[in-house]
Amino acid sequence: MLHTRLIPPVLGPLLDRPRLFRTLDTGVTRRLTLVVGPPGAGKSALLASWARSLPLGEPAWLTLDADDNHVPRLLTHLAAALARATAARGGEGLRFSDGVSVPALLDEVSGHPHPLVLVVDAFHELRPGPARSALLQFARYAPGGLSVVLAGRREPDLPLHKLRAGGELTEIRGADLAFTHAETAALFRAHGAKAGDDQVAAVVRCSGGWALAVRYASVNPVRGNDPRSCLEGWSQAIRHCSDFLLSELLDPMPADDQDVLLRTSLLGEFSASLLRALTGRADLNRVLRRLSTEHDLLVRDDEWTYRLPNPLMRGVLSRELAERYGWPEVSRLLGKAARWYEDMGAASTARRYAAAAQAHAAGPAPGGAILLPPGLGRAGGGASLPGPAGDAARSPARSPGASPTPSPVTSPASPFPAGPDAPGAGPHAVADPLTRSELDVLRLLPLGLTLDEIAARRHVSLNTVKTQVQAVYRKLQVGRRRDAVRVAAERGLISPRG
Secondary structure, eight states: OGGGSSSSOOOOSOOOHHHHHHHHHHHHSEEEEEEOOOSOOOOOOOHHHOOOOTTTTTHHHEEGGGGGHHHEEEEEHHHHHHHHHHTTTTSOOOOOOEEEEEEHHHHHHHTTSEEEEEEEEOOOSTTTTTTHHHHHHHHHHHOEEEEEEEEEEOSSSSHHHHHHHHEEEEEEEEHHOOOOHHHHHHHHTTTTTOOOOOHHHHHHHHHTTHHHHHHHHHHHHOSSSHHHHHHHHHHHHHEEEEEEEIIIIIIIOOOOHHHHHHTTTTEEEEEEHHHHHHOOSSSSHHHIIIIISOOHHHHHEEEEEEEEHHHHHHHHHHHHHHHOOOHHHHHHHHHHHHHHHTTTTTTHHHHHHHOOOOOTTTTOGGGGGOEESOOOOOOOSSSOOOHHHHHHGOOOOOOTTTOOOOOOOOOOOOOOOOTTTTHHHHSTSOOOOOOOHHHHHHGGGGGOOOOOHHHHHSSOOHHHHHHHHHHHHHHOSSSSSSHHHHHHTTTTTTOOOO
């Protein structure tokens, strides 16, 4: 047995993340806590730093790997994790006989006099089969004194709706794991990297707060004020993230799901109908639900629309799309999107996609970037949707009547501006229009309501409100509620009193 799998991993300097620690502290008073997010979202690092911060000592910990798909091996490791944690607290630890079974584990734990917390990391290592079923059975029927924390890249196949309804489930998702400005600055300091507020803000904007990219940027500090060295350091982080994403996220996926995910990278906010026009697949609703709910890769803004929220991930995937299928295919797909929007009566958006398609008719743009329109309108008019490149890749504002200028997506945009006078360098120079739902949430922020109270008032789930608040912060380019209220009032989106 590898005993290092029974302790929280050492993943560099520990970083306290109080907002998530509070969620975990609440979660372990309930039956089950899920930490679900895509590769590199920072799940293990969060749980390791939280585990080492607990006043009563570390919880029982088990990091899974592929070998645990053997049921006896899995249960032996599970028993060892529980025995080690209880023994470390003094007194007599739990003891398990050889050939332990799930019922025997549950019986022994139920007789323990003190509350226990078990963290099982890398749940996605368990394939569908007896081992995964055994662990899920243990988690589902855990006695009252045991709280289980499951972390992985996809949801466990448990009756989560029943646990939610019974108040027995706590969830931390990819949007929650995204680093805020303050957390990014703290991570830079922990690694001894010096960066100003503008540079930190740009790293968050370019990476979408994705933990892997933020950590790469912090451990490869950019020294000096030379923009060329800044670009080189960020480009190195991009290369590391690209390799990681392709091997850890894309390659393990079924080929059909890979194809769908790659094509989403050409779009900003999209519906299943639009994506069906690009893929010809009839089962897209099921695939999109799987990518958004089980894998937490897509954000579902409402009943019909999805988006790939991470601009860096979108850039890597769009580059892979071009390399895998060729630039003519990129142009063809953009042309199909243009025709779809034209059929829906969104002429402005259709023209933008058509311009992007024409830009790639003869191959890649200079530097190999994929050019896409900077803003996407909803079918039938209305508020525009977020541009597929994210804020970091948007074009400067155009004068009325000017032809739409595509924006580069896949070139490694430097998060470090050349100087305070650079175009768009102001803290709120560029922003996406808010959707109707996001505006409704924004108007409630000045009232001092908790996110739970906002969810109850709007008759939606807490996760929906969290996603919408994250979108508001991203579009207003802020990291805190009071800053969002201030910027929104300055722009006339809300009255000064909300």
